[in-house]
Amino acid sequence: MLEVKGIKFQYEKGRPFDIPDFQLSSGEQLLILGKSGSGKTTILNILGGLLKPLSGDVRLGDTLINQLSGAKLDKFRGKHIGIVFQKPHILSPLTVEENLSLANFFSGADGKRNQELLKELGIADKRRAKVNTLSEGEAQRVSIARALANQPDLILADEPTASLDDHNAEIVIKLLQDQAKKYNAALIIVTHDQRVKDHIVNQITIGALS
Numbered sequence: 001m002l003e004v005k006g007i008k009f010q011y012e013k014g015r016p017f018d019i020p021d022f023q024l025s026s027g028e029q030l031l032i033l034g035k036s037g038s039g040k041t042t043i044l045n046i047l048g049g050l051l052k053p054l055s056g057d058v059r060l061g062d063t064l065i066n067q068l069s070g071a072k073l074d075k076f077r078g079k080h081i082g083i084v085f086q087k088p089h090i091l092s093p094l095t096v097e098e099n100l101s102l103a104n105f106f107s108g109a110d111g112k113r114n115q116e117l118l119k120e121l122g123i124a125d126k127r128r129a130k131v132n133t134l135s136e137g138e139a140q141r142v143s144i145a146r147a148l149a150n151q152p153d154l155i156l157a158d159e160p161t162a163s164l165d166d167h168n169a170e171i172v173i174k175l176l177q178d179q180a181k182k183y184n185a186a187l188i189i190v191t192h193d194q195r196v197k198d199h200i201v202n203q204i205t206i207g208a209l210s
């Protein structure tokens, strides 16, 4: 379902990144490990079509993401890829519900699942709360809900547990795994958080070329 092949990437004046080839089927999970600065966010952004590789292909289903651009890419991403960013990209002055509706709007989805999703993530009682009144753990769950709102085929999570205590980190990992399983989505988590290591057997480690 997801195939990553021959990816080369380098920021202007930066060093080249060593990005291994890999494949992932629907419902499979992958952990990408690497120390700080090794390029984890970079690779996630390439997989999500937010950065263009210099060469190589990222294929999701029948679509080569790296060959899409502009509105087509935005629409494809909105429909098929859910990204949980390292720092929650949720709009703080809006309510939890409004943040999900916005995600639905951008991809043309109907939002029928929103209420159920909030329930599953344990934040249904906060649906009318403004995001800037939530705790960090709750805000992280809203950002997960937003990433999952359109039932993506591929879920990408960038350090989703970085700012969470052990208990909440465990909850967030389980939520991501349960949701991915429920909707048969592929799940990729990038992290340097050792606590996540025991939860996903399929792992690759990346490092920058020197």
Ligand SMILES: Nc1ncnc2c1ncn2[C@@H]1O[C@H](COP(=O)(O)OP(=O)(O)OP(=O)(O)O)[C@@H](O)[C@H]1O
Pocket: 011, 012, 014, 034, 035, 036, 037, 038, 039, 040, 041, 042, 043, 192
């Ligand atoms: N826009 C950019 N322009 C130039 N260099 C960048 C840019 N973004 C990141 N880098 C550099 O690329 C390298 C990899 O960054 P990246 O954020 O992908 O690492 P990471 O593994 O996610 O790190 P962390 O675990 O600390 O979040 C770093 O050396 C960083 O300074």
